[in-house]
Amino acid sequence: MNKIGFDNEKYIQLQSEHIRERMGEFGGKLYLEFGGKLFDDFHASRVLPGFKPDSKLKMLLALKDQAEIIVVINADSIEEGKIRQDLGITYDQDVYRLIDAFSEAGLMVGSVCLTRYVSTKKVRQFERTLNKQGIKTYHHFAIANYPYDIDKIVSSEGYGKNDYIETSRSLIVVTAPGPGAGKMATCLSQIYQDAKLGIKSGYAKFETFPIWNLPLKHPVNLAYEAATADLNDVNMIDPYHLSAYGESAVNYNRDVEIFPVLNRIFQAIYGESPYKSPTDMGVNMAGKCINDDEVCCLASRQEIIRRYLNSLVDRLNEKVDDSVVEKLDALMKTNGISLKERKCIGPALEKAQKTGRPGACIELPDGRLITGKTSPLLGCVSAALLNALKTLANISDDVFLLPPAIIEPVCQLKTRDLGGHNPRLHLDEILVALSISAVTNPLADMAMKQLPKLKGAQCHASVILSPVDDSCLRKLGVETTTEAVYGTKKLYHSK
DSSP states (O other), X not given: OOOOOBOHHHHHHHHHHHHHHHHHHTTTOEEEEEOSOSSOOHHHHHHSTTOOTTHHHHHHHTTTTTEEEEEEEEHHHHHXXXXXXXXXXXXXXXXXXHHXXXXXXXXXXXXXXXXXXXXXXXXXXXXXXXXXXXXXXXXXXXXXXXXXXXXXHTSTTTGGGSOOOOOOSSEEEEEOSSTTSOHHHHHHHHHHHHHHTTOOOEEEEEOOSSOTTSXXXXXXXXXXXXXXXXXXXOEEEOHHHHHHHSOOOEEEHHHHHHHHHHHHHHHHHHSSOSOSSHHHHBOOOGGGGBSOHHHHHHHHHHHHHHHHHHHHHHHHTTSSOHHHHHHHHHHHHHTTOOGGGSTTHHHHXXXXXXXXXXXXXEEOTTSOEEEEEOOSSBOXXXXXHHHHHHHHTTOOTTSOXXXXXXXXXXHHIIIIITOOSOOSXXXXXXXXXXXXXXXXXXXXXXXXXXXXXXXXXXEEESSOOXXXXXXXXXXXXXXXXXXXXXXXXXXXXXX
């Protein structure tokens, strides 16, 4: 069974209390740079079992009367159509999604800030869409030789050229669709302009990972390195924290490298820096809420394996280069992590070898391994899913949940009437057919009721899955990997 290693309720309580304390240290107004995903942090929920993907959102809801959100996006990301890979949508679309989600949760979205602003057709269209909905937009501009020319940065020619973002609350949460948006620069620009207006405000950083009070080579921190392999992030002991307090704390290279520059910016704004180390800037309490270290270690090792396998597929699709794969490979070998630890790989490959066609294996949360093979009517993951549902519902393997008489007309519709080339049913089609059958077939109804039990299951396929199947498994909460092998030699893949 899935084991819990993280106390989520304790986390929400401790984290909100700690942020309130930090607000008090700066006279009541705090710009909080929010790293990572704010309300759908699936990485954290995978490596810290028990952490809920919306934990940080709930923590903010405990502060909602004081909190206001600024969403930051780099104008270059809009122009280039940058994609958020885990959702398959562009960054500008994700801004819309974030605003909707925050508003529906009861949080105040004050504005959107476009950093490195350049007026292009796409950028102007993005702003018009927001403005029509009553959402204010502000412009921050690129500063030559940023962040090293401190005299220029902290002047009317630097931060002083940026739009001043009007806020009305005491906790200003600065978040973004992804990295490289300019969240920190936005916070510092606001603090500089607040100081010019006689407003006392401060800065803090909320990054879930790396967890500062876990060992450097703890699997949870190693999983963060794996997740950011394409950014060349490296965990390291914070030398400034060690020097100031005689205490080891884990941070990552970018924060450590930029800290001397940030310190000088703070000194230029405040007259003195409020922080002695980059770790001091953080407010993360996650490390204090781990209640079963072994569970978190095992989960993190699995995450590293998944990241490695996904990088092989990404390299095949030219989304990453060799350096990312090599870094993850070295991370696994250095820390004794083997692909054999992912139990669903072997049976999937054995099924493929035995049948001569793509195979898949689902490891249920209770550890049972269920395989599926490719047939004329079903893809391998569709077959594995149906077999898994039968297993969970204690339905005999000999029973057809979807007899050929039901599947064949759908396959004919896809090919004969809709012009498709692949007659096999994808997962979404299987589930639609199964839900319709459940109206008259008690066994299909029993199987459908097992779907929630798939959350946290593991799946491996011997070939790269279609985007439809991959997306469907993700929505079901099944954590999926594949071999870096195409299922067909076709260049164009229709549904």
